[in-house]
Amino acid sequence: MPVTDQAFVTLATSDVYGLGALVLGHSLRHHRTSRQLVILITPQVSSSIRTVLDNVFDEVIEVNGLDSGDTAHLALMKRPDLGITFTKLQCWTLIQYSKCVFLDADTLVLCNVDELFDREEFSAAPDPGWPDCFNTGVFVFRPSLQTYGRLLQFAGVHGSFDGGDQGLLNSFFHNWAVKDIDKHLPFLYNLNTSSTYTYLPAFRQFGHEAKIVHFLGAVKPWSYKYNPQSRNAYQELDSPTGHHDPQFVNLWWKVYSSCVVPAVMKHEEVKLSN
Numbered sequence: 652m653p654v655t656d657q658a659f660v661t662l663a664t665s666d667v668y669g670l671g672a673l674v675l676g677h678s679l680r681h682h683r684t685s686r687q688l689v690i691l692i693t694p695q696v697s698s699s700i701r702t703v704l705d706n707v708f709d710e711v712i713e714v715n716g717l718d719s720g721d722t723a724h725l726a727l728m729k730r731p732d733l734g735i736t737f738t739k740l741q742c743w744t745l746i747q748y749s750k751c752v753f754l755d756a757d758t759l760v761l762c763n764v765d766e767l768f769d770r771e772e773f774s775a776a777p778d779p780g781w782p783d784c785f786n787t788g789v790f791v792f793r794p795s796l797q798t799y800g801r802l803l804q805f806a807g808v809h810g811s812f813d814g815g816d817q818g819l820l821n822s823f824f825h826n827w828a829v830k831d832i833d834k835h836l837p838f839l840y841n842l843n844t845s846s847t848y849t850y851l852p853a854f855r856q857f858g859h860e861a862k863i864v865h866f867l868g869a870v871k872p873w874s875y876k877y878n879p880q881s882r883n884a885y886q887e888l889d890s891p892t893g894h895h896d897p898q899f900v901n902l903w904w905k906v907y908s909s910c911v912v913p914a915v916m917k918h919e920e921v922k923l924s925n
């Protein structure tokens with residue numbers, strides 16, 4: 652039975668992140684989630700991608716970009732694009748839902764993960780770079796205008812120590828590291844696709860149990876090229892190198908080439924013939 656008051660939520664402020672969100676949406680549908688699929692988009696997303704998103708997500712909601720304006724901190728992280736992730740905070744305004752799970756558009760679901768809705772706000776998995784901080788690519792929350800207001804107020808007063816949503820949310824939900832182990836999602840729900848390289852023995856032992864993978868970092872699956880004959884994603888020699896495990900990048904491309912590309916092309920054809 653579909654559960655109509657709970658939703659998986661993602662965000663795209665551009666067409667490329669929209670393509671990532673489509674792969675994510677297909678992976679959730681493929682594993683037969685009983686929850687609603689919602690995407691927040693900003694005006695930059697083109698009408699073609701919106702139409703394709705409409706076919707995969709139950710709700711496509713346009714919001715205005717929210718920038719932290721904290722360019723100094725962002726420059727420190729060499730990720731000036733991350734300011735836009737403050738837009739993420741607007742997921743707390745989705746009060747038509749009682750509980751939600753936020754997933755970054757660069758995540759991919761490997762099995763049904765509806766059990767995440769058994770968790771409470773604020774549940775998240777450790778960040779691989781600093782495990783006493785949670786990573787904000789996957790988290791469980793309860794939409795609330797009151798919490799949204801408190802978050803914005805907090806942001807105005809304290810800013811974000813990394814210039815993005817992760818720094819802010821870690822300061823706001825500051826006792827996550829020590830207070831309640833039920834709010835620690837297993838790393839398998841937000842497996843950084845470079846973990847193969849950083850802790851290979853653990854990956855060999857536990858990697859097959861991965862439930863959600865996250866292509867964290869500046870290089871994303873859509874920055875790769877794909878050879879459809881060999882079904883291998885590869886990087887061009889002069890492109891910045893990412894360190895994602897190839898099996899996950901290939902899986903992302905499998906979904907992308909079989910479900911997303913045909914839908915986008917079909918839409919383009921319809922547009923051209925009209």
Ligand code: UDP
Pocket residue numbers: 661662663664665668732733735736754755756757758788866867868869
């Ligand atoms: N995002 C977006 N447009 C951008 C950058 C980020 O829509 O230009 C959204 C998207 O949902 C993305 C999330 O914000 O997955 C967090 O950014 P990203 O995944 O690039 O950060 P990372 O996980 O690599 O730290």
Ligand code: MN
Pocket residue numbers: 755756757758788865866867868
């Ligand atoms: Mn991400």
